[in-house]
Amino acid sequence: MLEMKNLCREVWTWNRKKEMSLIQDCLRNHRFIAIDTEFPGSLRETSKDATDYERYNNMRFSVDKTKLIQLGLTLFDAEGRIGGTWEINFSDFGETGDARNEKSIEFLKRNGLDLEKIREQGISIQGFFSEFRRILQRTMNVTWVTFHGSYDIAYLLKGITGESLPVTSERFAEALARALGSVYDLKVMAGRFEGLGSRLGLQSLAHELGLNRVGIAHHAGSDSELTARVFDRMAPICHNIQESEGFVYGLGYRILSHRLKQELVMMRQRAQLHIKHVMKTRCYGPASPFLPPMPQLRPMCVAGFPPFGGHILMPRVSMY
Secondary structure, three states: OOOOOOOEEEEOOOOHHHHHHHHHHHHOOOOEEEEEEEOOOOOOOOOOOOOHHHHHHHHHHHHHHOOOOEEEEEEEOOOOOEEEEEEEEEOOOOOOOOOOOHHHHHHHHHOOOOHHHHHHHOEOHHHHHHHHHHHHHOOOOOEEEEOOOHHHHHHHHHHHHOOOOOOOHHHHHHHHHHHOOEEEEHHHHHHOEEOOOOOOOHHHHHHHOOOOOOOOOOOHHHHHHHHHHHHHHHHHHHOOOOOEOOEOEOOOEEOOOHHHHHHHHHHHHHHHHHHHHHOOOOOOOOOOOOOOOOOOOOEEEEEOOOOOOOEEEEEOEEOO
């Protein structure tokens, strides 16, 4: 279980150097990073029945036109130990002149974000990501965890690359694979578990799992810390699911390159042929060399959460 830590370290212009050094030290032994962002909102409404093409273009338009306000990072290790939580405050966004969704700004203010203080004492987005990029380049096998994280990951990719988002969702997925590697989305995970479901928000999901929040909701540091603990509570359910080259079994998904997508298609075709054979018996778990051993679980292969692309091989399991 993840250890509870009340301290969220806020990053401002006056303590930036010290805190970035602490983040670098922490990453040596804590390779899981739960993230959350606070930003000026979506500039285009996206209907529930929008196509993946529309969803990605609307997200790309908003992320490219707006400026990040906060980034929350919670670092933890594979044994469930939290190394620390950081809430980075960015000075770039101004309430006059910068693109924003007014309802989103009012929402952030109602939840206690001091936009004036952040503007005056925060650090620059470019300066932070320039240093953070160098830290990540010296760190191997980082795994990212989000909740409903399409915008979170998009802002992260934009910051790390220093470029606008790719023009298509396919190129976006490829860029994520190169820059980030493994990404887990808790909303996707919850949607695959009986008793939970993708309808739940982060706070409701945490409540269902018996977890209490540390800090204030809709502040990036607190949200990232709660994301880390929710992930830790859900992960043991699939502790026996193993990761294989190119994609992740059980807990989430990895963005796939075109080559790996082709390999996945071939794997599924071979598995289907094998299933036709084993369905003649009482065994429903195909003992295929292309699938990991999953006792008493019948796997299903589903599309990844748009607009990320990729695939998940997810066991059918129950929380209760």
